[in-house]
Amino acid sequence: GLQDKIKLVPIDLLNRPAWYKERVYPENKVPALEHNNKVLGESLDLIKYVDSHFEGPALYPNDPTKKEFAEELLSYTNTLNSGVYTSFKGDPVKEVGGAFDHLEASLGKFDDGPFFLGQFSLVDIAYVPFIERFQIFLQNVWKYDITAGRPKLAAWIEVCWKLRLFMIGKQELN
Numbered sequence: 001g002l003q004d005k006i007k008l009v010p011i012d013l014l015n016r017p018a019w020y021k022e023r024v025y026p027e028n029k030v031p032a033l034e035h036n037n038k039v040l041g042e043s044l045d046l047i048k049y050v051d052s053h054f055e056g057p058a059l060y061p062n063d064p065t066k067k068e069f070a071e072e073l074l075s076y077t078n079t080l081n082s083g084v085y086t087s088f089k090g091d092p093v094k095e096v097g098g099a100f101d102h103l104e105a106s107l108g109k110f111d112d113g114p115f116f117l118g119q120f121s122l123v124d125i126a127y128v129p130f131i132e133r134f135q136i137f138l139q140n141v142w143k144y145d146i147t148a149g150r151p152k153l154a155a156w157i158e159v160c161w162k163l164r165l166f167m168i169g170k171q172e173l174n
Contacts, residue, residue, distance in 0.1 A: 002054055044074055047122045059122040066110065066117045073106060073116055073123045077130060084134050092144040096134075100146050100153060103127075107152035114152075114159045128160050 011020055016028060025032040025041045032041045035053065040046055051059040061067050080099045087095035110118035117123055131146075135157065138144040147154035 002050070002056075005054075044077070044126055047125050051122055059120075059125065061117055061121060066121075069106075069109060070117060070121060070123050074126055076102065076106075077126055080130060080134075084130075084138070087138070087142070092138050092142045096138070096146075100150060104150040104153050107156055114155050116156075120163075124156075124160060131157060131160075 011017060011030070013030065020032075021028040024034065025039055027041055029041050031043060031046060032039055033046050033049065035049075040049055048060065061070055080096075080103070083096045083099045084092075106116055107114070109116075112118035113120070115121060115124050116127070131153075135146050138146055147157065
């Protein structure tokens with residue numbers, strides 16, 4: 001894996017060092033990746049870049065139908081995020097119920113596995129951090145279970161949390 005080839009540089013998100021904005025990523029967002037004297041910063045762009053520039057199993061589908069659906073789902077992250085953030089001030093069932101129903105339907109499109117494109121892909125990588133945070137927040141603050149009546153979403157969450165790469169990421173954050 002890449003863990004032996006990359007250097008993680010933790011920074012304080014509440015008090016970002018000046019050097020980060022000046023020398024790494026002028027937009028001052030995280031994460032950022034510097035590779036071959038090029039700096040990238042948007043999470044979805046980083047996922048695609050890593051997939052296309054480093055060895056390992058392909059995370060972006062070759063199948064045209066799956067590739068098109070992957071792009072739709074990656075674009076949908078903005079809709080999901082804005083819906084959840086809007087729900088902070090209102091009724092989560094009204095504000096985000098439809099968004100999670102959309103994810104439930106999306107998880108049923110391909111039957112060759114429990115993931116968004118059937119098999120594990122960059123779409124799953126893109127959604128995990130959002131779903132993890134939203135599930136915890138909506139459950140703890142609003143008592144809203146995003147998996148209620150959504151068995152495919154519940155199964156996806158369970159499978160993702162068991163994947164070694166997500167377990168490692170969670171351990172690094174703790």
